[in-house]
Amino acid sequence: MLxxxxxxxxxxxxxxxxxxYLRRMIRRGGYARNFFQRFGFFSHRIKAELSKGGWTWIRAVSVGEVLTGLRLAQELQKQDPGCRILISTTTSTGYQLGLERTKGWAQVIYSPIDFYPLLRPIWDLVEPKRVVLIDSDLWPSFLAVARKNRTPVFLANARLSPRSESRYRRFRPMAKLLFWNRLTAVLAQDRPDARRWIxxxxxxxxxxxxxxxxxxxxGATQEPNLRFVRWLEQRGIDSTRxxxxxxxxxxxxxxLLITVFQLLRTDFPDLFLVLVPRHFERTxxxxxxxxxxxxxxxxxxxxxxxxxxNALIVDSTGELNDFYxxxxxVVIGKSFRGIGGQNPVEPILAGKPVVCGPHMENFKFLVAELVREGGIKQLTADAELAPAVRHLLMNxxxxxxxxxxADRVLTHHHGATARAAALVLEPGESW
Structure with missing residues (x-):
């Protein structure tokens, strides 16, 4: 009935x-390309490819989730070379990133609208062997079609904040019926998350x-993109600056960053400011x-x-890691004005000192561990940012x-991708 x-x-x-959504599509651009994939309309080439069936279907909302999904997909193919990967995403930026990073070793499409009559023919076309949802991409009709077709569904990299837990608790019977009973397994990020899911x-x-x-x-390393470094050096932004x-x-x-930049220019006259807005249409x-x-x-x-x-606005997508x-x-966005923060791992992996504001709720446990081990500078007020950056530049x-x-903290998560892939690939009888 629900x-x-x-x-x-x-x-x-x-x-x-x-x-x-039309206004947003116009602002961001890129949505028109293959727009009708969301309604199950595919080109003859893609339809022919999808009809081969037996896919491991990985659903990822946007850029961050697509990157996680790609990492898992590569590990799945490493453990099972015959594993056929289908990645679907919601946003145009996620879609473009998926196309750029796969280059033929996986099929990339837009995630279909969560309408049961629409999903059934798509499911019949794709015939997925298994489904992997990244983080929290939960949709009632999609899960219902998966259950009807006896397709195992895994929620990978599953995170559940105390705030989200309290929201789900208000509708616990409904959530159990629409979501939890239709999941094969939840692959939680840590023990507190696991306890909340249970x-x-x-x-x-x-x-x-x-x-x-x-x-x-x-095993991950981030080598500088030499072409990118040359692009900066040709414009007078070399490593000495x-x-x-x-x-x-x-x-x-x-x-806030502009104010800090101007304060620090007295001590560092060659300081260069790089601003990377979360949404480039704000340029x-x-x-x-x-x-x-x-x-x-x-x-x-x-x-x-x-x-x-003296400043650069990055009005492009998919280049943040190169700039890191x-x-x-590095100052983490969405941590001073927004709520939730952004992922601090990429700049840490790039070997850069990281400063963030008080609002890192989406990475609460990781940031708490980083703060405890002296791997990140978390500030409580805007006024602390200039002194913190000055200290790091001078020392x-x-x-x-x-x-x-910070590197030492991240070693605790080593092997997470391999463990998740092994569970996804386990024979169905074990579930």
Whole structure:
């Protein structure tokens, strides 16, 4: 009955919300390409490929989840070379990243709308052998179709914050019926997460602790992109020039970084500022800020750099890790103005000292461990940011120790990807 009501109301919700999504699609761009894949319409080439069946279908919402899904997909193929990978994503940026990173070894499509009559023919076409949902990509109709077709469903890299747990608890019987009873296994990031999942009504044998795929840096190295480094050097931004980078920034955080930058220029006249907005369509807003502070700037999307350029706006997608490689100090976005924070692992893996604000709720346990071990500088107020960055710029040994401590924390998650892949590939009888 609940599923019937959900599918009855969903079309009305889609109609009402369409103007909002249309505006967002126009702002961000890229959504028009293969838009109708969301409704089950595929080109003849893709349809022929999908019809081969037997896929391991990995669903990932956006860029961060796609990166996690790709890492798991590669490990699945390492453990089972015959494993056929289908990755679906919701956003245009996630879709583009998936295409760029797979280059033929996996099929990438847009995730279909969660409407039962629409999903059934897509399922019949794809005939997935198993489904892997990354983080929390839970949809009632998708799970119902999987159950009807007796397809095992794994929730990988599963994270459940206390806040999300309390929300699910309010609707515990409904959530159990629509979600938990239809999951084969939950692969939790840590023991506290596992306890929360079990507390929501999942059976103990349904939940395993694998560690975080996102934080699994075993065997991972990040070599500088030499072409990218040359691009910067040709514009006068070589390795001798200290660089302050704000990654995945939310509204209000660019203003904070600009203020800090101007304060520090007295001590570091060659300091260069790199601003990476979370959504590149906010570029005009950031340009206005820099102009109002009389800071000469350039855009990543344009080739020209004036000689007096002191700041760069990264108005592109998929390059944040490359920019992390070139930074001297990294400030984590969504941690001063937003709620939840952004993933600190990438800059740590790039060997950079990391500073964040008080709002790192989405990475609460990791950040608590990093703070405890001296692997990250977490601040409680805006006024602390300039002194913290100044200290790291003036004391390279302190910065190096911060990175070393952070690396030690990440070793706790080594092997998470391999453990998750092994559980996904276990024969169905064991479930």
């Amino acid at each position: 599923l019937f009501l959900y599918n009855l109301l969903l079309p009305f919700f889609l109609i009402v919300s369409f103007p909002f 507390g929501l009504g999942l059976r103990t044998e349904q939940v395993s602790v694998t560690g975080s795929i996102k934080y699994d840096t075993e 200290p660089r302050l980078l704000g990654g995945s920034l939310h509204p209000g955080e660019e203003e 005009p807003e950031v340009e206005t800020l820099l102009r109002s502070h009389s800071i000469p700037y350039a855009l990543r999307s344009r080739a020209e750099f004036a000689r007096d350029t 490689q070139t930074a001297t100090v 390279p040994k302190s910065a190096a120790q911060l990175v070393s401590n």
